[in-house]
Amino acid sequence: MMILSPWRADFPAIAALQRQDQTYLDNAATTQKPQALLDALAHYYANGAANVHRAQHLPGAHATQAFEDSRRKAAQWLNAGDSGQIIFTHGATSALNLLAYGLEHLFQPGDEIVISALEHHANLLPWQQLAQRRDLKLLILPLDADGVIDLEAANRLIGPRTRLLAVSQLSNVIGAWQPLPALLAMAQAHQALTVIDGAQGVVHGRHDVQALGCDFYVFSSHKLYGPDGLGVLFGRNQALQQLRPWQFGGEMVLDANYHDARFRPAPLGFEAGTPPVSSVIGLGATLDYLSTLDQDAVNAHEAALHDYLLKGLEARNGIRLLGRPQVALASFTVEGVHNSDLAHLLTEQRIAVRAGHHCAMPLLKSFELAGAIRVSLALYNDSEDVERFFEALDQALEMLR
Amino acid sequence: MNLPADAVTALDTFQAAAGWEQRARLLMQWGDRLPALSDVDKVEANRVHGCESQVWLVGELHDGHWQFRANSDARLIRGLVALLLARVNGLSAADLQQVNLPDWFNQLGLGRQLSPSRSNGLNAVLQRMNELAG
Numbered sequence: 066m067m068i069l070s071p072w073r074a075d076f077p078a079i080a081a082l083q084r085q086d087q088t089y090l091d092n093a094a095t096t097q098k099p100q101a102l103l104d105a106l107a108h109y110y111a112n113g114a115a116n117v118h119r120a121q122h123l124p125g126a127h128a129t130q131a132f133e134d135s136r137r138k139a140a141q142w143l144n145a146g147d148s149g150q151i152i153f154t155h156g157a158t159s160a161l162n163l164l165a166y167g168l169e170h171l172f173q174p175g176d177e178i179v180i181s182a183l184e185h186h187a188n189l190l191p192w193q194q195l196a197q198r199r200d201l202k203l204l205i206l207p208l209d210a211d212g213v214i215d216l217e218a219a220n221r222l223i224g225p226r227t228r229l230l231a232v233s234q235l236s237n238v239i240g241a242w243q244p245l246p247a248l249l250a251m252a253q254a255h256q257a258l259t260v261i262d263g264a265q266g267v268v269h270g271r272h273d274v275q276a277l278g279c280d281f282y283v284f285s286s287h288k289l290y291g292p293d294g295l296g297v298l299f300g301r302n303q304a305l306q307q308l309r310p311w312q313f314g315g316e317m318v319l320d321a322n323y324h325d326a327r328f329r330p331a332p333l334g335f336e337a338g339t340p341p342v343s344s345v346i347g348l349g350a351t352l353d354y355l356s357t358l359d360q361d362a363v364n365a366h367e368a369a370l371h372d373y374l375l376k377g378l379e380a381r382n383g384i385r386l387l388g389r390p391q392v393a394l395a396s397f398t399v400e401g402v403h404n405s406d407l408a409h410l411l412t413e414q415r416i417a418v419r420a421g422h423h424c425a426m427p428l429l430k431s432f433e434l435a436g437a438i439r440v441s442l443a444l445y446n447d448s449e450d451v452e453r454f455f456e457a458l459d460q461a462l463e464m465l466r
Numbered sequence: 467m468n469l470p471a472d473a474v475t476a477l478d479t480f481q482a483a484a485g486w487e488q489r490a491r492l493l494m495q496w497g498d499r500l501p502a503l504s505d506v507d508k509v510e511a512n513r514v515h516g517c518e519s520q521v522w523l524v525g526e527l528h529d530g531h532w533q534f535r536a537n538s539d540a541r542l543i544r545g546l547v548a549l550l551l552a553r554v555n556g557l558s559a560a561d562l563q564q565v566n567l568p569d570w571f572n573q574l575g576l577g578r579q580l581s582p583s584r585s586n587g588l589n590a591v592l593q594r595m596n597e598l599a600g
């Protein structure tokens with residue numbers, strides 16, 4: 066069975082990697098970029114770079130226009146409508162840190178923050194550190210055997226002291242969608258703020274922040290086929306009222322004196338310093354490109370490829386999957402084989418997959434594992450990529466056993 | 467400076483290896499020959515941090531010459547460590563400081579194992595050895 070990607074040729078790096086005999090299956094870490102993005106970056110730099118929101122000159126006006134167009138496109142991508150604002154940060158991690166610092170004033174000692182056992186360090190450490198600064202309780206929602214947040218346990222843990230819930234939409238280790246509507250309802254019943262880490266989720270399917278009803282939704286541009294150094298934070302208008310500036314300087318200021326200052330409202334008040342202008346413009350081009358694709362066809366392709374990956378893994382002896390992956394990726398270990406040995410031999414065979422703890426050390430520890438191998442797919446992968454991985458896996462296991 | 471006898475053997479064997487597969491098989495053979503560490507040695511104080519696998523490294527000076535013992539729960543890093551010990555064991559403290567270890571792995575055709583993005587831990591082992599050798 067051949068599963069071909071009609072979009073493969075839109076990503077020039079895939080052909081370049083292929084010429085180096087590299088099979089790229091580490092897409093949950095970062096993705097290759099469409100030609101449309103490369104063209105937009107080249108156009109911006111070749112036609113006059115300028116800073117945004119500060120200069121009266123024409124290049125500044127062009128850059129600001131393109132920058133704000135991207136903001137509109139990001140809002141459209143999430144169907145934000147008039148419900149909130151898009152804030153650009155220097156990455157998803159940066160966006161989550163902005164929230165953990167900018168909301169800090171709302172917390173009193175003894176208040177509770179709820180996250181889940183599968184959070185990426187980016188959605189764990191900012192809250193853990195906030196809890197330490199303010200003497201808060203950090204509660205961890207446990208998972209069921211499939212790697213999905215256990216709703217019964219969540220119902221017990223989310224309570225009147227819960228001030229904030231921060232959970233991932235899609236786990237970067239397990240590849241399982243999390244039951245957001247139920248979790249958000251529990252949090253909202255206690256007037257808790259809700260933060261969704263959409264770093265993996267946003268890459269697969271389309272998501273609607275109004276339908277979700279979360280206060281904040283965070284994603285990273287580079288995982289969504291966009292440039293790096295750029296995070297996107299959606300904040301609902303009401304929730305943004307409570308967010309205070311975290312970093313200071315540049316055009317986030319309304320009025321400054323030597324001893325005091327006033328700051329702009331969202332979004333500019335949270336975009337201190339020169340933003341990653343080219344990356345924002347590049348993300349706009351990526352979103353334009355992605356908008357031209359038939360989303361149903363992309364979903365069907367990703368589902369077929371994922372199914373192919375899972376069936377192949379399940380057909381091999383001794384492979385243990387982490388949880389029950391639903392989309393995009395699968396992490397696994399092999400009985401009697403060290404993760405590090407397998408990673409070594411896959412690398413030798415030019416298979417680019419990820420080995421290790423995937424920035425989710427506590428989760429790996431809960432599986433009593435030091436690491437796992439993760440294969441992660443993108444819309445440009447095809448069944449031949451997965452087949453090459455399987456050949457290399459078989460060869461590696463033959464050598465190691 | 468003359469190479470230790472084990473190092474000469476390693477060099478001859480690895481330089482004759484054709485391709486990644488043979489090198490990997492040789493690495494595993496060298497790793498399998500590494501003597502096991504006693505439980506006394508496999509303690510936290512001897513653990514090398516920064517590796518995907520567990521690696522332990524112990525070094526002692528006997529009459530002015532270094533003797534290192536090491537092991538790992540992963541096979542390929544165990545082989546890399548065995549090749550490292552083959553190069554350094556028996557050297558005087560002064561000689562050990564002169565050895566260019568990255569070059570040693572380059573000569574064996576294993577230089578890529580030291581690239582900064584590799585998390586196999588060989589870099590961490592070299593660093594630990596430097597610390598021990600002062």
